[in-house]
């Protein structure tokens with residue numbers, strides 16, 4: 047409700063002048079009261095007041111003009127001025143709300159489109175909602191298309207809330223998904239659809255994330271205390287949901303394509319690997335070791351991305367080596383070894399066709415260079431070798447030494463580590479070996495084993 | 507400028523009553539004039555008018571109250587009412603503008619986030635701009651990161667405008683890119699930076715497309731006639747540009763990843779192909795023939811996408827066949843041929859690892875099935891074979907017949923076409939052969955040769 051103060055209206059310089067002039071013109075005593083009977087102008091004790099004219103704002107009486115019959119003009123004037131004032135305030139409030147909404151929309155657009163990672167976008171949605179609306183608990187849940195279940199992808203709140211929740215499409219949430227309509231439930235205990243969960247919320251607001259007419263998920267906001275979520279809160283949250291849905295969807299499409307890309311090159315690399323006497327999983331292990339070393343060295347996200355792609359594709363050139371040589375179990379002749387060396391050159395030729403993968407050529411082509419310059423194909427040395435290649439060299443050697451080969455058994459961990467240490471500064475970059483040892487000691491290498499996450503791949 | 511009509515103000519019922527009452531109270535003759543001297547109220551001919559009180563709106567005189575000294579109250583009242591009216595209108599106009607801006611923002615968000623194709627998004631931007639602002643020419647130009655040049659990616663307008671324009675970062679556009687600030691140039695001929703081009707524009711508006719602080723391109727709007735683009739036009743266009751920039755950037759990242767994905771699988775497929783006695787380019791030709799047949803058959807975009815991926819990867823399973831068999835130039839033994847057949851099974855095993863590529867397994871696995879059920883690996887027949895596989899079978903056979911092989915020369919076009927016709931209904935699906943013939947006659951097959959576009963690939 048917008049409030050108009052008659053007292054404040056009468057204090058305005060122009061109004062005060064006009065009213066006093068009219069009182070003087072009337073000639074007879076007049077006084078103005080507010081709706082509670084307080085005298086705002088004139089003297090109630092002076093003379094007799096035949097008439098009591100109401101000052102009205104719509105149907106509501108906000109005061110009185112007491113005086114003769116003609117004092118009606120004053121009541122009319124004050125009614126009119128109060129009405130205009132009310133209209134002005136109402137329009138002003140509307141403009142302010144619209145202004146806030148615009149600021150919000152720009153802000154959301156700027157923030158949410160800045161990422162193409164669905165979890166990051168969802169977290170930004172949670173952060174924005176937190177800023178906008180009072181809540182103890184906020185979460186973004188998305189429908190997993192494979193399972194049809196709702197999954198929490200971002201959450202905020204203390205105590206009883208948690209991520210990785212998976213729920214069926216039932217209860218209040220199921221309803222919002224099915225109808226596509228937002229809901230406010232200010233007293234959740236009296237809602238028959240409510241199923242008591244670990245999170246103790248009393249009041250709740252739930253809006254669908256919609257892409258065109260398809261519901262892809264929900265934003266849920268809850269308060270432990272019973273509070274009243276208003277239509278205005280709902281409007282803000284819906285504005286957020288509107289923008290969020292499109293951005294989350296686009297991020298999911300991007301993510302899905304990224305995963306397909308990485309899995310595809312990974313699978314093809316492993317298939318190529320099967321022609322090779324190495325035991326399976328070499329590519330994946332080299333990737334994991336490389337990423338552990340890279341993190342230890344403090345590489346940037348962009349460098350880690352290059353490293354991951356280069357590690358996955360480091361032996362891609364073997365696709366061009368004939369079985370007769372690649373699969374040979376006895377020692378290779380000089381000529382045969384020269385042919386094997388060509389896999390670094392073949393890799394370069396392959397990657398040269400792929401614009402966005404040209405950046406990983408140095409990492410792939412030079413993974414058999416040695417720190418002392420005695421490697422191949424170019425005999426580069428020291429910092430002249432891309433750091434990506436120096437990392438893969440260590441990861442590749444370590445995996446070769448610690449797995450069984452057709453012509454010998456695994457050397458064992460202790461021997462392999464000793465070999466790396468012994469050859470640091472000659473075959474290997476000593477800093478890379480140091481980083482490997484650190485990663486090894488902090489058990490990062492082992493924990494990385496199971497990690498097939500595509501997070502560093504972003505070939506845009 | 508907002509206009510307040512004194513005449514209309516005096517016609518309001520409440521105002522009219524109040525003013526007449528005050529005139530009655532004054533007792534002496536009074537009349538009200540507008541700023542042009544027209545009498546709005548009272549009678550100018552009646553009696554003498556000592557004072558002429560101005561009715562003021564800010565500094566501007568909008569009318570006069572003529573009468574005695576005390577008639578000043580009427581002038582004050584009308585001045586005050588006019589001022590309040592003006593304020594109300596100004597706030598109302600602001601609210602309306604904000605309302606329009608909000609509607610625009612929602613509308614833009616909904617439209618622009620619906621696509622992840624940069625050209626489509628840019629075209630939507632052009633369409634939106636057309637709706638919002640008067641113009642004969644609208645274009646979206648993006649900076650090509652490799653060349654540093656501005657390239658038109660979407661355009662609207664009759665006559666002198668065209669797409670595929672490439673420009674250096676000079677003149678007005680260069681300025682907007684470098685400063686990141688929008689510009690209105692209502693008289694372009696008097697602007698020293700203007701370089702006369704084929705498009706005859708007189709007035710111009712140019713806003714940058716910015717992602718964070720990086721300018722990625724421009725929206726340019728022009729009018730042949732000289733008109734005045736206003737700050738309000740600029741605001742609308744800037745709102746559009748704000749949303750557009752983020753969406754175009756995300757679409758470009760998606761597109762780039764898509765291209766990388768397609769080029770990578772293409773390159774790897776071709777590398778695998780090199781181990782094979784086929785001449786190079788087999789994969790690409792099979793893809794192009796397949797897509798031509800698919801369009802002829804009226805497949806949906808989603809089906810064409812599956813078709814493209816399946817065609818590129820149809821022989822991926824050959825990666826698992828030993829050189830000794832794959833490269834054999836003489837007739838294969840029964841056992842050797844059984845091994846060759848395995849490439850369809852190997853392909854399934856490979857693709858099974860890639861979630862988003864499982865959908866192409868039927869197309870790949872069954873490209874050697876025959877319509878009469880005498881093919882491999884499963885002996886499926888008729889509609890039991892995925893249409894994708896039936897298409898690839900025809901495309902694959904046609905390319906095999908029309909290229910030289912180590913053991914025989916190309917059969918020539920005429921013979922190859924005759925073979926397809928002869929085997930329609932036995933080896934091949936007759937509808938697919940018919941579609942191939944149609945595509946062949948309309949020369950779609952030839953025009954497709956050069957088309958390496960990734961447009962159907964969307965593995966999300």
Ligand SMILES: [Fe+2]
Pocket residue numbers: 360361389413414
């Ligand atoms: Fe290697």
Ligand SMILES: [Fe+2]
Pocket residue numbers: 820821849873874
């Ligand atoms: Fe095949």
